[in-house]
Amino acid sequence: MVVFAGQGDPRRSMALLWRDERPGGARTRQWPGPKPALSVEVIVRAGIAVADAEGMAALSMRAVGERLGRTAMALYTYVPGKSELVDLMYDQVLAELPHDYDPAAGWRAAVTSWAEDTWEFYLRHPWVLQVSQARPVLGPHEYRALETLLRLLYATGLDSAELRRVVGTLVHVVRGAARTVAESRVAAASTGVSDEDWWLARSGMLEEVVPDFAERFPLLVRLETEGAAPVTDDSVPYLERQARATFEGGLAVVLDGVEAAIRRAR
Amino acid sequence: MVVFAGQGDPRRSMALLWRDERPGGARTRQWPGPKPALSVEVIVRAGIAVADAEGMAALSMRAVGERLGRTAMALYTYVPGKSELVDLMYDQVLAELPHDYDPAAGWRAAVTSWAEDTWEFYLRHPWVLQVSQARPVLGPHEYRALETLLRLLYATGLDSAELRRVVGTLVHVVRGAARTVAESRVAAASTGVSDEDWWLARSGMLEEVVPDFAERFPLLVRLETEGAAPVTDDSVPYLERQARATFEGGLAVVLDGVEAAIRRAR
DNA sequence: TGCCGTCTCCTTACGCCATAAAGTAACGTC
DNA sequence: GACGTTACTTTATGGCGTAAGGAGACGGCA
Numbered sequence: 078m079v080v081f082a083g084q085g086d087p088r089r090s091m092a093l094l095w096r097d098e099r100p101g102g103a104r105t106r107q108w109p110g111p112k113p114a115l116s117v118e119v120i121v122r123a124g125i126a127v128a129d130a131e132g133m134a135a136l137s138m139r140a141v142g143e144r145l146g147r148t149a150m151a152l153y154t155y156v157p158g159k160s161e162l163v164d165l166m167y168d169q170v171l172a173e174l175p176h177d178y179d180p181a182a183g184w185r186a187a188v189t190s191w192a193e194d195t196w197e198f199y200l201r202h203p204w205v206l207q208v209s210q211a212r213p214v215l216g217p218h219e220y221r222a223l224e225t226l227l228r229l230l231y232a233t234g235l236d237s238a239e240l241r242r243v244v245g246t247l248v249h250v251v252r253g254a255a256r257t258v259a260e261s262r263v264a265a266a267s268t269g270v271s272d273e274d275w276w277l278a279r280s281g282m283l284e285e286v287v288p289d290f291a292e293r294f295p296l297l298v299r300l301e302t303e304g305a306a307p308v309t310d311d312s313v314p315y316l317e318r319q320a321r322a323t324f325e326g327g328l329a330v331v332l333d334g335v336e337a338a339i340r341r342a343r
Numbered sequence: 344m345v346v347f348a349g350q351g352d353p354r355r356s357m358a359l360l361w362r363d364e365r366p367g368g369a370r371t372r373q374w375p376g377p378k379p380a381l382s383v384e385v386i387v388r389a390g391i392a393v394a395d396a397e398g399m400a401a402l403s404m405r406a407v408g409e410r411l412g413r414t415a416m417a418l419y420t421y422v423p424g425k426s427e428l429v430d431l432m433y434d435q436v437l438a439e440l441p442h443d444y445d446p447a448a449g450w451r452a453a454v455t456s457w458a459e460d461t462w463e464f465y466l467r468h469p470w471v472l473q474v475s476q477a478r479p480v481l482g483p484h485e486y487r488a489l490e491t492l493l494r495l496l497y498a499t500g501l502d503s504a505e506l507r508r509v510v511g512t513l514v515h516v517v518r519g520a521a522r523t524v525a526e527s528r529v530a531a532a533s534t535g536v537s538d539e540d541w542w543l544a545r546s547g548m549l550e551e552v553v554p555d556f557a558e559r560f561p562l563l564v565r566l567e568t569e570g571a572a573p574v575t576d577d578s579v580p581y582l583e584r585q586a587r588a589t590f591e592g593g594l595a596v597v598l599d600g601v602e603a604a605i606r607r608a609r
Numbered sequence: 610t611g612c613c614g615t616c617t618c619c620t621t622a623c624g625c626c627a628t629a630a631a632g633t634a635a636c637g638t639c
Numbered sequence: 640g641a642c643g644t645t646a647c648t649t650t651a652t653g654g655c656g657t658a659a660g661g662a663g664a665c666g667g668c669a
Contacts, residue, residue, distance in 0.1 A: 087544040087545050087547075087548045088548055090548075091545070091548040091549060091551075091552045092552060095552045095553055097552050109613090109614065109615050109616065109664085109665050109666040109667070110614090110615050110616025110617060110664065110665055110666080111616065111617050111618080111663075111664040111665060112616095112617085112664085112665080113616085113617065114617080114618090115617090115618095137654085137655065137656080138655085138656065138657080139654090139655080139656090147618075147619090148618070148619060148620085149655095149656080149657085150618070150619070150620085150657080150658095151617075151618050151619075153618095153657075153658095154616085154617060154618070158656080158657075159656065159657090209526045209530070210522070210523060210526065211522075211523050211524075211525075211526030211527035211529075211530055211582065212526075212527065212530050212538075212541055212582075215545055215549060217553075220559075220560050220563060221559075221560075223560075223563060224559075224560045224561075224562055224563050227562035227563060227565075227566060228562060231562060231565075236569070237565060237566050237569035238569070239592075240566060241566060241585075241588065241589070241592065242588065242589060242591075242592020242593055242595070242596060243592070243596060244566075245519070245520065245586075245589030245592070245593055246516055246589065246592065246593035246596050246597065248519070249515050249516050249518075249519025249520065249589075249593065250512055250515050250516065250519075252515075252519060253511070253514070253515025253516075253518060253519055254511065254515065256476070256477075257476060257477050258477075259477075260475045260476065260477030260478075261477035261478065263477075264475070264477055264478050272478075275478055278353040279353050279357070279481055281353075282353045282354055282356075282357040283357060283481060285357075286357045286358060286361045286363050287361055287483075293486075293487075293490075294486050294487075294489075294490045295490075296490055296493035296494060296497060297486060297489055297490050297493060299503060300493060300503050300506060300507060300510075303502070303503035303504070316477065316478075320511075322507065322508065323507070323508060323511030323512065323515075325508075326505075326507065326508020326509070326511070326512065327508055327511055327512035327515065329508070329600070330508060330509060330512050330597055330600035330601065330604065331512065331596055331597060331600055332600070333599070333600035333603040333604065334595070334596035334597055334598070334599035334600035334603070335596065336603070337599040337600070337602070337603060338596065338599065375635090375636050375637040375638065375642090375643065375644050375645070376634095376635065376636055376637080376643090376644050376645025376646065377634075377635040377636060377644095377645065377646050377647080378635085378636080378645095378646085379645085379646065380646080380647090381646090381647095403625085403626065403627080404626085404627065404628080405625090405626080405627095413646095413647075413648090414647075414648060414649085415626095415627080415628085416628080416629095416647070416648070416649085417646075417647050417648080419628075419629095419647095420645080420646060420647070424627080424628075425627065425628090610669095611668100611669085612667105612668090612669080613666105613667090613668085613669100614665105614666095614667095615664100615665085615666090616663100616664080616665080616666100617662100617663090617664080617665100618661105618662085618663090618664100619660100619661080619662075619663100620659105620660090620661080620662095621658105621659085621660085621661100622657100622658085622659085622660105623656105623657090623658080623659105624655100624656100624657105625654100625655075625656090626653105626654075626655070627652105627653100627654090628651100628652090628653100629650105629651085629652080630649100630650085630651080630652100631648100631649085631650080631651100632647105632648080632649075632650095633646100633647085633648075633649095634645100634646090634647085634648100635644100635645080635646080635647100636643105636644085636645080636646100637642105637643095637644090637645105638641105638642090638643090638644105639640100639641090639642085639643105
């Protein structure tokens with residue numbers, strides 16, 4: 078389930094995201110009526126807790142309400158709908174990303190640290206990868222995160238046109254690799270079947286149903302048998318080890334490409 | 344909505360994917376009872392048609408059944424459930440990918456053609472990007488597509504360990520950029536709001552709610568104003584033009600990285 | 610003090626979804 | 640012509656987001 082952002086009233090969404098405190102933005106005075114027991118903050122945190130623990134598929138208005146001892150409908154007093162709640166969760170959780178990278182260590186080291194932090198962030202909050210990027214949420218923490226990455230990249234001396242391409246590529250490589258791990262964890266959690274068990278069952282079937290596999294896909298078999306990295310920690314599931322290698326290797330490939338661009342620009 | 348693959352009985356799934364014709368695999372003899380009016384093939388094609396036309400979110404058993412003049416439950420005679428249907432749709436549609444790349448033109452040209460074809464394929468079938476890659480479908484056409492890419496990459500002379508990293512990176516870059524376009528089209532279709540209108544509404548709000556934007560995010564503003572590529576075809580929506588540039592630029596960056604690896608390996 | 614308007618939160622209801630269970634009717638074999 | 644198997648339908652269950660309407664809490668004012 079990809080979740081799409083910002084479907085509703087843009088004014089309301091933006092006011093919520095940026096915690097607009099101008100008169101008329103958020104509520105200012107306390108009016109008659111019962112004291113609010115909840116708040117946007119509390120609801121957003123509860124949503125994050127549900128998504129962290131049970132995944133995006135388990136994030137329902139009912140589930141969030143229940144976690145707060147309320148019904149689903151109680152949330153609609155604070156938040157226009159589920160789509161906006163996801164936007165707020167997304168921007169809130171992005172606040173975790175660090176911003177203090179040392180430019181003195183050189184751009185490559187700094188970008189590598191950034192990638193490492195971002196990778197770990199995605200694994201901490203896998204559901205974030207299911208928030209659509211097509212129409213960005215446009216919240217403060219998302220902008221701040223992008224600004225931080227741009228600071229590291231402008232240190233390469235490349236011009237804006239060149240950087241546009243690099244930014245997207247970096248983000249795609251980190252997200253792509255993290256997505257593999259994230260989805261595999263979701264699959265393991267929701268089906269109760271580990272990567273190993275899943276693969277064991279499938280590969281057995283595969284051999285049985287496709288006896289001529291090795292002849293039909295020789296290069297695949299070659300890559301499979303030759304390229305494997307040595308297993309340093311077998312507590313990490315197979316697919317996750319592979320994804321980690323793709324992440325590290327992919328990052329190196331992209332950074333090599335950036336270095337080539339720098340040399341060309343000189 | 345990300346759709347997860349292969350939840351059910353592995354034997355049944357594999358037999359369906361590989362169209363197993365060994366005795367006991369698929370049905371062999373015609374038994375008593377009414378003639379089947381449908382078939383796995385017909386259902387899979389109807390599913391693809393629905394997903395192409397209305398997106399993954401609109402793909403329901405009801406919708407597929409309706410397109411065939413049947414109820415949702417009729418499909419369950421042929422297919423164990425929705426998850427398996429999506430697997431079959433996925434592998435079927437992958438059959439469209441070409442395999443005949445000219446190695447004589449050099450690996451870089453060949454990989455560029457591959458990327459271009461894959462990009463177009465994703466735009467033709469955007470819903471494919473929502474099928475989870477964590478636990479692959481393991482169908483014949485998916486394997487064939489991977490084998491094709493590997494053929495192009497082994498032509499670089501790099502060893503398997505090196506190629507493992509390159510493969511994942513290439514795939515992530517193409518998929519990542521295509522995903523942006525795909526999601527933006529889905530958003531436009533499902534909300535009826537174009538990219539332009541959406542951005543107009545948001546950017547207006549943003550200026551109003553965050554008057555100090557330029558001071559808080561100077562590099563973002565710099566990238567936005569400086570880096571834009573000249574508009575050659577304004578019939579293509581803004582976000583799509585950007586994604587296309589990210590795709591082309593990202594591919595170039597990655598291929599530069601591969602060339603660096605080749606030089607190192609010599 | 611009591612009323613009123615406004616607020617929070619609840620219950621109920623609608624139309625979606627996947628799919629389990631059970632029923633109906635078509636058909637090949639005997 | 641009866642029987643067992645099969646294709647497909649109907650019905651039902653338990654999920655979802657959220658619209659609509661109602662109950663009760665509370666500040667301000669008479």
